[in-house]
Amino acid sequence: MTSYTDEQELLNWFTSHQLIRMKIECSVEGDIAEEIAPPILFLGTGIYKAVKLPHPHALRYEKPLAEMDLPDFHIFLLEWLTRAIDDGLGACYVCGKTVSNNDTQNPWDGIFIDKEIAAWFVIHFDCKRGLHPKTAGLTPFEISLAETPILAKQ
Numbered sequence: 001m002t003s004y005t006d007e008q009e010l011l012n013w014f015t016s017h018q019l020i021r022m023k024i025e026c027s028v029e030g031d032i033a034e035e036i037a038p039p040i041l042f043l044g045t046g047i048y049k050a051v052k053l054p055h056p057h058a059l060r061y062e063k064p065l066a067e068m069d070l071p072d073f074h075i076f077l078l079e080w081l082t083r084a085i086d087d088g089l090g091a092c093y094v095c096g097k098t099v100s101n102n103d104t105q106n107p108w109d110g111i112f113i114d115k116e117i118a119a120w121f122v123i124h125f126d127c128k129r130g131l132h133p134k135t136a137g138l139t140p141f142e143i144s145l146a147e148t149p150i151l152a153k154q
């Protein structure tokens, strides 16, 4: 389970890497509402469709998060995703079918998008063309995130 401290450390790291999205709304009465959204991991289906990103502690990473750059985080996340998919938790964002580490006919990939939304997607190689239409207009503010699943071998 990700502790509060881990979650706060991740949020700080995402902030310093410009991965937090912010929405500021002003009402006609002059009220200002500020909302922030952390990056999202689109992992699977059901409750695991959109989850909070795991902390590198989940794999007992030796390297402190504070010393990691974005490529380091991609590598960590790919390792974490490989294990999550071994646990049967991953599904393709586009076609919704379960992905497998052993399916050489239809392999999966992790895709990172850093635009209106900052998010990682699990997707089949062959489904990549379908990603853009499925993410058009997607913003992080209408998406509620499930807790990061606990993997079988952490």
Ligand SMILES: [Zn+2]
Pocket: 092, 093, 094, 095, 096, 097, 123, 124, 126, 127
């Ligand atoms: Zn697919």
